[in-house]
Amino acid sequence: MSLPSVADSVQPAGATVGSGPPEEATRRTAGGDVFRAVAHNRKALAGVGLLLGFVVLALIPGQIAPDDPRAKIYTPGLGPSWHHLFGTTAYGEDVFSQLVWGTRQSLLIAVLVGGLATVIGVVVGVSAGYLGGTTDGILSLITDVILVIPIFPLIIVIAAYERNSGFFTLVIVLGLLGWSYGARQLRSQTLSLRTRDFLEAARVRGERKSYVIVKEILPTMTSLIVASFLGAAVYAVLFAAGLQFIGLGDPNSQSWGTMLYWAENNEALGAGMTYWAIMPGVFVALLGAAFALLNYAFDEISSPALRLRKLETTGVDAEQETAVPIRPPDEKNILEVRDLSVAYASDHGPVVAVDRVSFELGRGEFLGIVGESACGKSTLVYAIARLLGAPLAGEITGGQVFFKGRDMVTLADKELRHIRWRDYSVVMQSAMNALNPVLTVADQMRDACEAHSTMSKREIEQRSKEVLRLVSIDPVHLHSYPHQLSGGMRQRAMIAMALLFTPELIVMDEPTSALDVVGQRSLMVQIKELQERLGFAVIFVTHDMSLVRHFSDRLLVMYAAQVAELGLTRQVFAKPLHPYTTGLLEAFPSIHGPKEHLLGIPGQPPDLLRLPPGCRFAPRCPHVADRCRVERPALYRVNGELVRCFLHEQAEEPVAVSTEGVA
Amino acid sequence: MRFVFRRLGFFVVTLWAAVTLNFLIPRLMPGNAAIAMMARYKGRLNPQALHALEIAFGVNAHQSFFHAYLTYLGNIARGHFGTSLTFFPDTVAHQVLQALPWTLALVGVTTVMAFVLGTFIGLVSAWRRGTALDGALPPLFVITSAFPYFWLALLAIWLFSIKLGWFPPSGGYDVTTTVGWNWTFVSDALNHSVLPAATILVTAIGGWILTMRNNTITVLTEDYVRMARAKGLKPWRIMWTYAGRNAILPNLVGFAMSLGFVVGGAILVEFVFNYPGVGWMFLQSVENQDYALMQALFLLITVAVLLAILAADVATAFLDPRTRERG
Numbered sequence: 001m002s003l004p005s006v007a008d009s010v011q012p013a014g015a016t017v018g019s020g021p022p023e024e025a026t027r028r029t030a031g032g033d034v035f036r037a038v039a040h041n042r043k044a045l046a047g048v049g050l051l052l053g054f055v056v057l058a059l060i061p062g063q064i065a066p067d068d069p070r071a072k073i074y075t076p077g078l079g080p081s082w083h084h085l086f087g088t089t090a091y092g093e094d095v096f097s098q099l100v101w102g103t104r105q106s107l108l109i110a111v112l113v114g115g116l117a118t119v120i121g122v123v124v125g126v127s128a129g130y131l132g133g134t135t136d137g138i139l140s141l142i143t144d145v146i147l148v149i150p151i152f153p154l155i156i157v158i159a160a161y162e163r164n165s166g167f168f169t170l171v172i173v174l175g176l177l178g179w180s181y182g183a184r185q186l187r188s189q190t191l192s193l194r195t196r197d198f199l200e201a202a203r204v205r206g207e208r209k210s211y212v213i214v215k216e217i218l219p220t221m222t223s224l225i226v227a228s229f230l231g232a233a234v235y236a237v238l239f240a241a242g243l244q245f246i247g248l249g250d251p252n253s254q255s256w257g258t259m260l261y262w263a264e265n266n267e268a269l270g271a272g273m274t275y276w277a278i279m280p281g282v283f284v285a286l287l288g289a290a291f292a293l294l295n296y297a298f299d300e301i302s303s304p305a306l307r308l309r310k311l312e313t314t315g316v317d318a319e320q321e322t323a324v325p326i327r328p329p330d331e332k333n334i335l336e337v338r339d340l341s342v343a344y345a346s347d348h349g350p351v352v353a354v355d356r357v358s359f360e361l362g363r364g365e366f367l368g369i370v371g372e373s374a375c376g377k378s379t380l381v382y383a384i385a386r387l388l389g390a391p392l393a394g395e396i397t398g399g400q401v402f403f404k405g406r407d408m409v410t411l412a413d414k415e416l417r418h419i420r421w422r423d424y425s426v427v428m429q430s431a432m433n434a435l436n437p438v439l440t441v442a443d444q445m446r447d448a449c450e451a452h453s454t455m456s457k458r459e460i461e462q463r464s465k466e467v468l469r470l471v472s473i474d475p476v477h478l479h480s481y482p483h484q485l486s487g488g489m490r491q492r493a494m495i496a497m498a499l500l501f502t503p504e505l506i507v508m509d510e511p512t513s514a515l516d517v518v519g520q521r522s523l524m525v526q527i528k529e530l531q532e533r534l535g536f537a538v539i540f541v542t543h544d545m546s547l548v549r550h551f552s553d554r555l556l557v558m559y560a561a562q563v564a565e566l567g568l569t570r571q572v573f574a575k576p577l578h579p580y581t582t583g584l585l586e587a588f589p590s591i592h593g594p595k596e597h598l599l600g601i602p603g604q605p606p607d608l609l610r611l612p613p614g615c616r617f618a619p620r621c622p623h624v625a626d627r628c629r630v631e632r633p634a635l636y637r638v639n640g641e642l643v644r645c646f647l648h649e650q651a652e653e654p655v656a657v658s659t660e661g662v663a
Numbered sequence: 664m665r666f667v668f669r670r671l672g673f674f675v676v677t678l679w680a681a682v683t684l685n686f687l688i689p690r691l692m693p694g695n696a697a698i699a700m701m702a703r704y705k706g707r708l709n710p711q712a713l714h715a716l717e718i719a720f721g722v723n724a725h726q727s728f729f730h731a732y733l734t735y736l737g738n739i740a741r742g743h744f745g746t747s748l749t750f751f752p753d754t755v756a757h758q759v760l761q762a763l764p765w766t767l768a769l770v771g772v773t774t775v776m777a778f779v780l781g782t783f784i785g786l787v788s789a790w791r792r793g794t795a796l797d798g799a800l801p802p803l804f805v806i807t808s809a810f811p812y813f814w815l816a817l818l819a820i821w822l823f824s825i826k827l828g829w830f831p832p833s834g835g836y837d838v839t840t841t842v843g844w845n846w847t848f849v850s851d852a853l854n855h856s857v858l859p860a861a862t863i864l865v866t867a868i869g870g871w872i873l874t875m876r877n878n879t880i881t882v883l884t885e886d887y888v889r890m891a892r893a894k895g896l897k898p899w900r901i902m903w904t905y906a907g908r909n910a911i912l913p914n915l916v917g918f919a920m921s922l923g924f925v926v927g928g929a930i931l932v933e934f935v936f937n938y939p940g941v942g943w944m945f946l947q948s949v950e951n952q953d954y955a956l957m958q959a960l961f962l963l964i965t966v967a968v969l970l971a972i973l974a975a976d977v978a979t980a981f982l983d984p985r986t987r988e989r990g
Binding site: 043141144145147148149150151152153154156157158159160161181184234235238239241242245246247248260264269270274277278280281284285288289291292293296299382385387389416417418419420421422425426428429430433434435436437438439440447448451452481483 | 673676677680681684685688689801802805806808809810811812813814815817818820821825873877885886887889890891892893894895896897900904905908909912919920921922923924926927928930931934945946949950952954957958960961964965968969972982983984985
């Protein structure tokens with residue numbers, strides 16, 4: 001019925017953070033890409049560097065430390081010198097040697113506790129999330145209880161009974177108490193994965209639960225597991241040092257915490273043995289910082305939203321030819337888009353998501369923009385509305401957008417703010433996401449009114465009720481929170497909000513796709529009625545051509561970031577010119593027409609980073625000729641329509657669009 | 664209502680777990696520390712003190728394990744924590760009440776301050792993403808949050824007390840002043856609290872900055888933030904009521920969840936500064952093997968954390984209409 005698209009937008013893979021990492025992206029991160037990512041992340045490099053340094057100290061302390069750490073052979077309390085880098089202790093030992101030898105224990109505690117806590121956390125968290133039900137109830141309760149019981153005091157209580165506890169007691173106690181934070185996060189991640197397709201598929205295949213957990217779930221959670229390990233490691237280093245510092249560890253052990261204990265007992269700071277008291281802490285802090293930096297960097301690597309990419313504009317405009325003198329926009333058009341290009345940064349270079357798109361929109365006109373997912377239609381309209389930026393990454397790299405005679409592209413944020421919502425408003429795909437969940441509908445109408453008018457509170461309330469009535473919502477719902485409304489009502493409330501100032505243009509990005517077929521129809525009828533009554537122009541984005549058939553005046557078909565066809569809706573439906581348009585039409589059944597075999601379009605839209613050298617549709621086109629694979633078609637004008645296909649090159653009118661050449 | 668009941672149930676289970684751990688830990692230790700301890704004290708302490716120990720451990724030669732546990736639970740429920748060995752014959756409850764205000768003032772205020780400040784810095788640095796502020800503060804505090812609390816406390820004493828002489832190195836107030844609500848005492852107490860407060864603040868704030876920054880960055884990709892921009896709202900309004908209001912919700916949960924860690928660090932800070940609060944008293948009781956006092960303090964710390972979580976729950980319900988509905 002509809003093309004496989006829910007979230008239609010051109011965006012870097014894995015940018016949907018809120019809904020959990022897409023499995024493909026995460027799986028790739030689990031592989032060799034991690035090394036490349038680490039090598040490009042300064043925080044990760046610093047963390048790895050520090051950690052490697054400590055590993056060397058821990059492995060070969062004898063080669064690095066000049067002395068036996070326990071040899072009480074020097075003058076006590078020496079200051080730093082060439083021979084005693086950090087001076088000597090009150091017992092005549094070399095501080096530097098003690099530090100070097102102490103590394104081994106801290107590192108070992110970090111790794112062992114991190115490992116133990118992670119294993120318990122993974123087992124508990126994943127089982128709770130995957131098995132659900134009573135198991136989940138019990139495991140979650142245990143996790144939460146251990147999480148909120150103050151761990152350090154508890155460890156002190158245990159250590160108070162088991163004085164001078166040895167190394168392994170310490171590791172086991174810290175490990176047994178430190179897993180809950182990671183388990184909690186792993187559980188919620190597993191929960192969000194449970195309903196994913198690839199797990200359903202594994203269940204349908206009849207795989208055993210253990211198989212599903214080990215082979216399907218765990219690989220997608222690599223980043224969380226690593227984070228849980230690093231977190232537990234930091235905590236172990238800090239708590240172990242703390243315990244030893246207050247004298248609850250083995251006073252004869254070689255560790256930084258024990259060094260601090262003896263330094264404090266000898267009042268090293270007051271007695272001038274500054275380095276004795278300070279350096280062990282520096283080492284604890286450095287090891288902790290190494291883990292913390294890695295954790296921070298890993299977070300950035302595994303969730304792309306946390307990483308800031310800079311768009312390298314060089315190369316993006318290579319195809320753009322020299323600027324043509326700007327011709328003033330036509331008075332009768334509310335909107336003129338000329339050669340608009342948008343690009344966003346990706347790991348593999350800039351991606352041109354909208355490629356020199358031009359069209360005009362008359363006052364009160366209804367334009368439908370259609371195309372498959374990721375063809376750039378959402379990016380196009382959000383660029384026009386100057387709303388690019390996360391989550392729809394991208395920058396306008398060229399072209400003009402004349403709205404009521406002014407070029408929107410060059411407007412400053414402040415100027416834009418004044419015309420937003422007053423002159424043009426936006427209706428988004430899902431009101432569930434587009435309405436602020438913590439504010440009532442009234443609040444969200446009021447802040448828009450306050451931003452653009454001097455209406456009194458009463459006037460705002462009245463106007464809000466008025467627009468709700470316009471979309472047939474009972475005004476009693478004005479003070480409801482979005483989650484209290486039904487899906488259809490939310491969608492209507494958003495449209496009502498867009499009508500507050502009766503703007504001249506409303507941009508609608510698939511406003512009906514969150515509804516069922518019946519709801520879609522009735523909302524479309526209502527939108528059309530409102531449009532005819534209030535006279536605003538509409539840009540309507542959809543992937544469902546049948547939806548706009550009876551409502552739009554003109555239709556713009558996009559394919560792979562470009563205009564494929566642009567013409568009157570009637571004409572396009574009656575006689576589609578571009579093979580892609582034909583394919584789209586065949587993909588949708590007609591409700592009233594005779595039963596037809598749905599053909600659809602084989603294959604996938606091209607990767608915008610690896611476009612075919614000739615026509616972008618060539619790989620999927622049933623009419624493809626040799627020429628299409630090497631040469632790029634321009635937009636040709638045929639009977640007042642525009643079409644990008646060599647089939648129509650011999651049309652009576654010459655090439656229409658100014659800056660495009662045939663490559 | 665179901666949500667509220669589940670939450671209350673959770674608090675009860677947590678408290679029960681803490682009490683039971685208190686009862687079990689001495690028994691689970693090799694050689695049963697409790698019995699060994701009783702034997703050690705027999706004949707050296709007067710019957711009253713012995714009785715206090717019996718209550719503390721729930722040890723009674725004539726009782727079965729289960730019976731002892733019930734007796735112990737009963738005593739705790741009635742607030743009978745026994746008698747402190749260190750401050751004999753003063754009761755544990757009385758001693759604890761003396762230390763409590765100091766900790767509430769120091770740890771309570773600084774923890775809340777760290778949360779509020781950290782949340783604010785995290786919000787602003789996510790909002791001003793990629794600026795110098797965002798480039799400098801979060802990584803800096805990632806590193807300071809890995810510092811051991813006690814070591815930073817030592818460093819602060821060394822630098823600001825010993826080297827510079829700006830603040831007193833230890834204690835909660837000058838013992839020569841009279842304790843009470845007079846300016847001399849209050850200003851002196853404040854002066855004593857600057858270093859420990861700053862230590863807790865610097866180490867605790869990093870976590871909040873980081874989580875709030877990450878939450879905000881995620882929230883900034885939400886449609887409702889784009890909608891707010893589309894509506895032409897002023898940037899500060901979008902930052903507060905659209906990004907901030909939503910990003911703080913998971914941070915509040917995080918606040919509740921990591922409080923147990925923060926309290927652990929604060930205990931060490933009190934210890935280093937000889938600050939007359941609960942943490943210091945806790946470590947003193949460990950030092951003196953004053954188990955009755957130690958167990959009572961452990962329970963008190965657990966209750967304090969639970970109360971703070973309750974406060975976070977209330978704040979969440981206040982800020983998020985969706986949880987209100989569930990409650």
